[in-house]
Amino acid sequence: MATFTFLDWFWVGLFLLLMIGSGILFYRLGKRSESDFFLAGRGLPWWLPASSVYATHTATDTPMWITGVIYKNGMAGLWYTFFCGWAAISAFVSTRIFRRSLAYTQAEWNVVRFTGLGSELLRGWMAGWQFFMNMFVLGWVGIAMGLVCEYLFAWPTWIGLIVFSLVCAIYVLAAGYWGVVMADFQQGVIAFLVIIIVSVWGIHTAGGPTGILDKLAALGELDRINPFAFTGWWSGDFPIAWFITMMMIAFLGGFGMGTTIDWYVEAQRIQSAKTVRDASYSIWWGTIIGLVRNSVWAVAILAFFVLFPGITDQSEYEMGWFRLGFDYLPAGMLGFFFAAILAIHLSTVSSHLNLGALYATRDLYQHYVNPKASEKRLVQVGRISTGILLLGSFFYGLIMEDITSWLIFALWIMAAGIWLPNILQVVWWRFNAWGYLSSWIANLGFSWLVVWILPELNLIPHLLDYQQFWILMILGAMVYFPVTLLTKPEPMDHLVHYYVMSRPVGWWGPVRHEAERRGLIMSNGETVSGADQASRPADTYPKAP
Amino acid sequence: MIRRKWSANEADEWTKEDWIAIILSPACYVLITLGAALSILLQVSGYIMLAIGIVLTILVHLVIDPKLKAISNEYETKQQGYLKELEAKVRWQSTDKNTS
Numbered sequence: 001m002a003t004f005t006f007l008d009w010f011w012v013g014l015f016l017l018l019m020i021g022s023g024i025l026f027y028r029l030g031k032r033s034e035s036d037f038f039l040a041g042r043g044l045p046w047w048l049p050a051s052s053v054y055a056t057h058t059a060t061d062t063p064m065w066i067t068g069v070i071y072k073n074g075m076a077g078l079w080y081t082f083f084c085g086w087a088a089i090s091a092f093v094s095t096r097i098f099r100r101s102l103a104y105t106q107a108e109w110n111v112v113r114f115t116g117l118g119s120e121l122l123r124g125w126m127a128g129w130q131f132f133m134n135m136f137v138l139g140w141v142g143i144a145m146g147l148v149c150e151y152l153f154a155w156p157t158w159i160g161l162i163v164f165s166l167v168c169a170i171y172v173l174a175a176g177y178w179g180v181v182m183a184d185f186q187q188g189v190i191a192f193l194v195i196i197i198v199s200v201w202g203i204h205t206a207g208g209p210t211g212i213l214d215k216l217a218a219l220g221e222l223d224r225i226n227p228f229a230f231t232g233w234w235s236g237d238f239p240i241a242w243f244i245t246m247m248m249i250a251f252l253g254g255f256g257m258g259t260t261i262d263w264y265v266e267a268q269r270i271q272s273a274k275t276v277r278d279a280s281y282s283i284w285w286g287t288i289i290g291l292v293r294n295s296v297w298a299v300a301i302l303a304f305f306v307l308f309p310g311i312t313d314q315s316e317y318e319m320g321w322f323r324l325g326f327d328y329l330p331a332g333m334l335g336f337f338f339a340a341i342l343a344i345h346l347s348t349v350s351s352h353l354n355l356g357a358l359y360a361t362r363d364l365y366q367h368y369v370n371p372k373a374s375e376k377r378l379v380q381v382g383r384i385s386t387g388i389l390l391l392g393s394f395f396y397g398l399i400m401e402d403i404t405s406w407l408i409f410a411l412w413i414m415a416a417g418i419w420l421p422n423i424l425q426v427v428w429w430r431f432n433a434w435g436y437l438s439s440w441i442a443n444l445g446f447s448w449l450v451v452w453i454l455p456e457l458n459l460i461p462h463l464l465d466y467q468q469f470w471i472l473m474i475l476g477a478m479v480y481f482p483v484t485l486l487t488k489p490e491p492m493d494h495l496v497h498y499y500v501m502s503r504p505v506g507w508w509g510p511v512r513h514e515a516e517r518r519g520l521i522m523s524n525g526e527t528v529s530g531a532d533q534a535s536r537p538a539d540t541y542p543k544a545p
Numbered sequence: 546m547i548r549r550k551w552s553a554n555e556a557d558e559w560t561k562e563d564w565i566a567i568i569l570s571p572a573c574y575v576l577i578t579l580g581a582a583l584s585i586l587l588q589v590s591g592y593i594m595l596a597i598g599i600v601l602t603i604l605v606h607l608v609i610d611p612k613l614k615a616i617s618n619e620y621e622t623k624q625q626g627y628l629k630e631l632e633a634k635v636r637w638q639s640t641d642k643n644t645s
Contacts (some may be wrong), residue, residue, distance in 0.1 A: 075582060079579060081578075085575075091565060093563075108635070212586065277614055296581070371637050
């Protein structure tokens, strides 16, 4: 348990005041319109959404998770953190294409890329799923904060879960995304500085870099600094087959949209950037800052390893980085460290509160309930949705231990069997709404079978995660390819319009030729003046419900 | 060899400059991440990786930045029209104009 002095509480109070202040400061901007409440008016320079990308993906549970994989695997554990590597390619491919679509959300993108009933089903499903997922993530990171407060102050976990999320809700409710992104910038700077300070302090405590290497050698663990310490092609904890699968999922996923759960958060940041170029750089730089942070963390965790080798209890060694701060920082700095943990926590909570509310407001309320809603009403609904998400997250957080395995499964089904369809929807003109929808449905069924039911019945062995990935991908393809080819392509009018607007990469030959034939694009690739107007499809859109 | 000047419309095409960025960008991520960690541990291999990663990052941005600027400038002129269309779509309003 930590003992805080007056100076420690001063840092915490000052930080909370700064965060709430940003909400009040940007209140007027946030309430102007739906676009302001959820996308800051689409006018941000690249470094603001970049800082938000970084801050949002530095959550309270991130240092626990990274400590876990590095303590267990050494530097090789860094490869686990490359799940965000999709941004390397996405920044120059799918980010660019998505920004040109102008869709507020990935759910809305479905009706830009596809059309008709299939696209509406996809939009409704994805919006509902994302509302639920954001509530779940809020509960997840909330309970991680509860555990940190329990470790520090011996508070019951619900206090850490509820109190700080409530503080965060003040500025999210007041200023919407303006409050989120401005607070994220401050939080990102504070969190990065403190991560460096605590990590350097921990490395120094362990004897500096040479001290760490000497102690690793003495322990016979020098191989821990080798990031390529594989355990063979197929066997052990860290096989090359896993590595190749992981890198493929991570990097090639950048050609698609939604290939990892992070995409849905980044989609909002992409649309809040003022230009296509700003969107690209925000994703690229926001992610690389996170990766460099992981590098610093990794060395600090090696320091923790040499200070406390041989811990076998995962829940104990996962707190390693926090222990470096709370056990070794001098009095007066503890509060600063705790304020940084709050920064890490609030940046994630604020983003998911606003993002979940965006899906509820734009895709569910405005599109399906009240299409004629005024801007004022939409902002009101945004605030009400934020409140519902907050309350729901408390509920999830308090029952989290009972449902975690179910929800990890739910996350997994989003990643495995629909990884390839998420790419195909971007790069292949012929892939249609029914193909994409069928991939989601098939993946739901196959995941249950492959991950849980068949192994429980001893019909197949329990498979490693990378093996599950390949099997789910093949099984899914056996459904969505036939469905796609047996149903009609999207109407050519719609595809031509989408092509001229978004200029997607990949296999779009027939659509491009049609756009050229209609004189919307010249054969050398130039767009004809006024093509954006002329390419608008005929009224093939369904009437309001 | 690497094109630095683009007309707005030419930049919309997927060209070798895009593919250079697409191929080198993951290498930048890997080299900078591993290089930074190993550099803190005073490993020569870390310094080398980090240096190559930084040089490649500069190269990627030199190659792709002129193109991204051109794409952005061109797209900004059309954005308002597309936004109106998107608002009509979310409100189930028809879009009257025909393509053909």
